[in-house]
Amino acid sequence: MSCPVASIRTPFNKDGRIDFEGLRNYVEFSITAGSKTMLITHGDSLFSLLSDDEIGEITRVVVEQTAGRAMVCAATNTWNTDKAVDFAKHSREIGADILMVLPPDWGHSCTPGSIVEHYAAVAVHIPVMAVTNIFIQRGINFGLETLRIALEKVDGIVAVKDDMCNDFARKMSLLVYDKWAVIAGGQKQHHLNAYPYGCDGYLSTFITFKPDIANAYWLAIRSNDLVKARNIIRDYDFPYFNFVAALQGGFDAGMHGVYELFGIAKRWRRKPYYSLNDEEMERLADFMRKKGIL
16 A cells, blocks of 8 residues: 555446446556555545445446456445444455445444444454544544554554544554554645655545656655655645636546546536536646646
């Protein structure tokens, strides 16, 4: 996971069916681009639009297309422990290498101990990646305490994906880096922020459509050329993310539009999520051309 990690975005056809051809193209492009990990996630993979059966089918297709050329990290939905364990068994049987586990926490119903028990039950069957999204509403101290207990009690946790960033990311990296791989959950700036504290890799946007940018950043990191790494963030990440985040439908609508521009997958997302119209696609293409990305 010490690489720009490809986060899997589930593509759709205009009628709302999953675009499995686009999904295979996405995986193939990302592997060819140099990513060593295909990461299915609750957010980017749009579990909010998928049935449990579809989550299983997407996992199967990603494993099949990857064909052992990269690590595959499957992901749970916010399922109860028994359901998460069942999916862990299924993921291992079809060839996933690791499972990102996101426990439910409606109404702050979990404790640090109950979350750790959830991780432990899943880790019996497959190596586990924790994800800090669950801690966003609970705060830094709750998150760090949960991970401290998990470090002590669950040998089967091998990685953590961070969604909280900033101060939490630095403290978390210092806490776990000698036992777990630490992955920043998107954008080079979050990786660079935590890199001196033990962050190993990051979920890369550009590795999935413009790998030259991602690979240039990673080469700068490996060469310890932090000025060059910073300049890549300044020249590409800041303007790109500012633009796509302001699009109607938000950042993810923009990302799906980008994949259509690059011929990887279609722009569509399943309703009620918004998909870019033709005029918005042209504005996106114009921006990408002006920045030298398209």
